Amino acid sequence: MVAGTPAMTFAIEALNVEKRYGALHALAGVSLAIAEGEFFGLLGPNGAGKTTLISIIAGLVRASAGQVRVMGADVVSDYRRSRRMLGVVPQELVFDPFFSVRETLRLQSGYFGLRSNDAWIDEVMHHLDLVSKADANMRTLSGGMKRRVLVAQALVHRPPVIVLDEPTAGVDVGLRQGLWQFIRRLNRDGHTIVLTTHYLEEAEELCDRIAMLKAGRIVALDSTRNLLETFSGLVLKLRLDRDALPDGLEATQISAEGGRFTLRLRDYNALEQVLHRVRETGAAIKELELEPPDLEDVFLRVMEKH
Amino acid sequence: MGGFPTLLYKELLRFWKVSFQTVAAPVLTALLYLVVFAYALGDRVRMFEQVSYAQFLVPGLVMMSVLQNAFANSSSSLIQSKVSGNLVFMMLPPISYLEFFGAYVLASMVRGLVVGTGVLLVTVWFVDLHVAAPAWVLLFALLGAAILGALGLIAGIWADRFEQIAAFQNFVILPLTFLSGVFYSIHSLPALWQAASHLNPFFYMIDGFRFGFFGVSDFPPRASLAVVAVSFALLSSACLLLLRSGYKLRQ
Ligand SMILES: Nc1ncnc2c1ncn2[C@@H]1O[C@H](COP(=O)(O)OP(=O)(O)OP(=O)(O)O)[C@@H](O)[C@H]1O
Ligand SMILES: [Mg+2]
Numbered sequence: 089m090v091a092g093t094p095a096m097t098f099a100i101e102a103l104n105v106e107k108r109y110g111a112l113h114a115l116a117g118v119s120l121a122i123a124e125g126e127f128f129g130l131l132g133p134n135g136a137g138k139t140t141l142i143s144i145i146a147g148l149v150r151a152s153a154g155q156v157r158v159m160g161a162d163v164v165s166d167y168r169r170s171r172r173m174l175g176v177v178p179q180e181l182v183f184d185p186f187f188s189v190r191e192t193l194r195l196q197s198g199y200f201g202l203r204s205n206d207a208w209i210d211e212v213m214h215h216l217d218l219v220s221k222a223d224a225n226m227r228t229l230s231g232g233m234k235r236r237v238l239v240a241q242a243l244v245h246r247p248p249v250i251v252l253d254e255p256t257a258g259v260d261v262g263l264r265q266g267l268w269q270f271i272r273r274l275n276r277d278g279h280t281i282v283l284t285t286h287y288l289e290e291a292e293e294l295c296d297r298i299a300m301l302k303a304g305r306i307v308a309l310d311s312t313r314n315l316l317e318t319f320s321g322l323v324l325k326l327r328l329d330r331d332a333l334p335d336g337l338e339a340t341q342i343s344a345e346g347g348r349f350t351l352r353l354r355d356y357n358a359l360e361q362v363l364h365r366v367r368e369t370g371a372a373i374k375e376l377e378l379e380p381p382d383l384e385d386v387f388l389r390v391m392e393k394h
Numbered sequence: 395m396g397g398f399p400t401l402l403y404k405e406l407l408r409f410w411k412v413s414f415q416t417v418a419a420p421v422l423t424a425l426l427y428l429v430v431f432a433y434a435l436g437d438r439v440r441m442f443e444q445v446s447y448a449q450f451l452v453p454g455l456v457m458m459s460v461l462q463n464a465f466a467n468s469s470s471s472l473i474q475s476k477v478s479g480n481l482v483f484m485m486l487p488p489i490s491y492l493e494f495f496g497a498y499v500l501a502s503m504v505r506g507l508v509v510g511t512g513v514l515l516v517t518v519w520f521v522d523l524h525v526a527a528p529a530w531v532l533l534f535a536l537l538g539a540a541i542l543g544a545l546g547l548i549a550g551i552w553a554d555r556f557e558q559i560a561a562f563q564n565f566v567i568l569p570l571t572f573l574s575g576v577f578y579s580i581h582s583l584p585a586l587w588q589a590a591s592h593l594n595p596f597f598y599m600i601d602g603f604r605f606g607f608f609g610v611s612d613f614p615p616r617a618s619l620a621v622v623a624v625s626f627a628l629l630s631s632a633c634l635l636l637l638r639s640g641y642k643l644r645q
Contacts, residue, residue: 148485149645168488176486182479186408198400199487241483 097160099124099249099280100145105154107140107304114140116304117154122282122297124159124248127275129295129312130284131387136301138284139179142253146176158249172200175247177238179254179284183226189213189237190222193244200245212240215270217263232259239267243274250274251282256290268294292316292383300390307394312383319386322359324351326366327375334365347374398493401484405501409467416505420463421512424455428517431577441579442610448521450604452514453531454576457603459513460535461596464506464542465549465567468498469559472550476643485644491637495547495630502543503536510535523607530615531606537622538599542567544629551636551643570596580612595625 100122107115115137122128130138143149145156147163147170155162161169184192190209197205213219216236221229226237239255252271256264272294275281285291291298291312298315300308308315323342326349333341333349342350353359359378366373409416432448441450475481484494517523525531549562574596580588591597592613602618605611611618637643 146486147644148482150640168490171486171488174486178479178482180479180482182482184475184478184480184483186411195400195404196483196487198403199397199484199489201396201488245487 097124098122098157099126099159100282101157101160102141102145103155105141105144105156106152107137107144107149108152113304115144115151118301118304118306119154120299120306120309122280124280125275125278126280127272127294127296128280128282129291129298130282130301131288131291131298132284132301133391135303137304138301139253140304141301142176142251142282142284145251146174147171172245173247173249175242175245175250177242177250177252177255179257181231181234181238181258183229183234183237185225185227188223188225189218189229189240192226192237193240196241197244202245205244208246209240209244212243215266216240217266232263235259236263236267248278249280249282253284254286255283256285256287264290288383288387298383300387302391302394305394308386308390315386316381316383319389321355321385321389322353322381323379323385324353324359324362325349325375325377325379326351326362326373328366329372329374334369334371337362337365396493397484397487397489398497401489401493401497402500405467405471405497406504408471409501409505416463416467417509417512420459420509421516424459424513425516427455428452428520432521441582442608445608445610446521449523449608450579451577452517452521452523453604453607454600455517456510456513457535457538457600458571458576460506460510460539461542461571461599462563462567463509464502464539465546465563467502467505468543468546469550469553469562470546471501472498472547473553473556473559476550476554477556481643491634495544495634495637498547499540499543499630502546503539506539506542507535510539525607526609527606529606531603533619534599534603534606534622537619537626538603541595541599541622541626541629544626544633548629548633548636551633551641554642570594571600574600575612576600595621598622598625 098121100120102118102120105115105118106113118141130141132138140149144151145158145163147167150164157163158170159173161173163170187195193209193213194205197209213222216239218236218240221233226234229237235255235258242250255267259267271281283291283295295312297311299306310318328347328349331347333344340352342352351362353362428448428451432451435447440447475484549559553559553562573591574594575591580591580597583591598613598618598621601611601613602615602622605615
């Protein structure tokens with residue numbers, strides 16, 4: 089999917105992007121190419137540089153070095169085109185207390201040069217369940233409602249590339265489902281989606297491909313499936329008829345409690361070996377449960393390794 | 395079409411929605427100055443022949459209101475957007491720095507002129523006033539408002555907190571307007587202070603504006619116009635350079 093011809097236009101292309109804040113290297117050379125139509129996840133612990141990278145893509149912050157293009161348009165020299173192509177949902181819950189929801193969305197359309205955009209504004213409000221709040225002042229909305237307005241603001245100009253910086257922080261389950269349904273639909277309609285989140289099950293479910301950032305560097309970049317296969321182990325829960333495990337297992341013991349053991353295994357070969365050793369020692373298995381790999385596990389391993 | 399018309403509209407809407415505070419309050423303040431100074435000093439003071447002190451004072455108060463409110467508009471709008479973070483909504487769209495400058499400065503000018511007109515309309519009830527050269531009045535009002543709008547924008551770009559704007563207002567704008575001849579003709583000052591007043595750009599704005607009313611002034615109006623025009627050119631260039639560089643707004 090990524091390995092296109094050089095002439096191919098990427099939705100987002102970052103080349104050796106660096107950002108320094110004084111002595112702090114917030115981004116230490118990030119290169120990334122996100123293809124059109126991808127659903128892409130940008131993960132990393134607090135302070136990894138996700139928001140900084142997004143801000144550079146959006147032209148909110150200037151990179152100390154490197155280049156970024158959105159749909160082929162350089163974010164500095166061709167900013168008019170790059171910004172028209174991009175919709176950003178900022179991480180911070182910001183709003184202008186002078187205006188109502190509808191005014192906010194109309195103003196945002198106008199900033200993009202769109203004068204009569206009410207049909208689309210109504211549709212976006214409908215999908216984000218904002219219709220009943222259309223004339224409410226922004227100040228009077230709850231946090232989750234304000235978040236929805238932020239999402240709507242990012243979509244007023246129908247950008248082909250949509251970047252969401254933790255859009256589900258502080259949002260209730262109902263909206264989260266609705267929001268993802270809507271974003272998925274946009275993705276099916278051809279919009280490229282870039283997402284940061286600390287809810288890893290969300291990323292696992294939604295994203296085709298994932299980049300993991302740590303201390304301003306990309307430490308993993310692959311399809312979600314490959315990441316799960318390569319990095320993730322299995323968690324084996326075992327109950328034996330005795331209180332001790334056989335010696336010499338190729339597994340990390342996470343917990344042991346009265347004949348109940350939780351083990352982390354690298355792969356299915358390790359599972360074979362555990363079962364073999366248990367049989368050899370003559371122990372009987374009372375219960376066995378195997379948990380499939382998940383992204384949280386991958387994430388922790390990747391972060392540990394780097 | 396770009397984002398300029400909407401940004402201008404938003405800036406106008408912003409002060410118009412709270413016009414009690416942004417228009418009515420400064421009009422009342424100016425009226426209080428008129429009452430206190432004109433009636434306290436009465437006919438004991440005369441700045442120009444044929445011009446009573448109250449008549450002399452009104453154009454000064456009008457221009458002072460224009461200048462202070464133009465500054466207040468752009469500076470407070472920008473600092474509010476910065477502090478609350480909603481500046482991001484204006485930074486994400488493809489709005490050029492020229493459009494940004496134009497929208498903020500024009501909205502400031504409108505606020506300054508609306509307040510100035512308000513002060514004039516209220517004070518002519520109390521003071522008999524004739525306008526000798528309306529074109530000069532308008533020209534100086536427009537340029538003065540533009541200068542202070544641009545200065546307010548610079549202050550808003552530079553400041554990180556509300557207090558910094560307040561300090562700028564109290565320690566720079568207020569002394570410069572008060573010492574510019576709003577309340578007196580600089581010819582009534584000692585020589586040293588007269589000379590010092592000529593270093594104050596606000597003096598030329600007020601003096602030229604007043605010339606439009608009375609046809610007399612402390613300084614030749616064409617020369618004042620030149621000073622004011624050059625001040626505007628310098629300040630707007632500085633402001634445009636700041637905006638283009640992204641200073642503080644796009645780290
Ligand atoms: N304006 C700034 N001045 C100085 N340092 C900054 C600035 N903005 C960000 N940083 C620093 O850059 C680093 C990366 O921050 P960034 O906000 O990009 O992290 P993040 O990955 O988005 O984290 P989170 O998950 O908490 O949102 C942090 O160490 C942060 O403190
Ligand atoms: Mg962040």
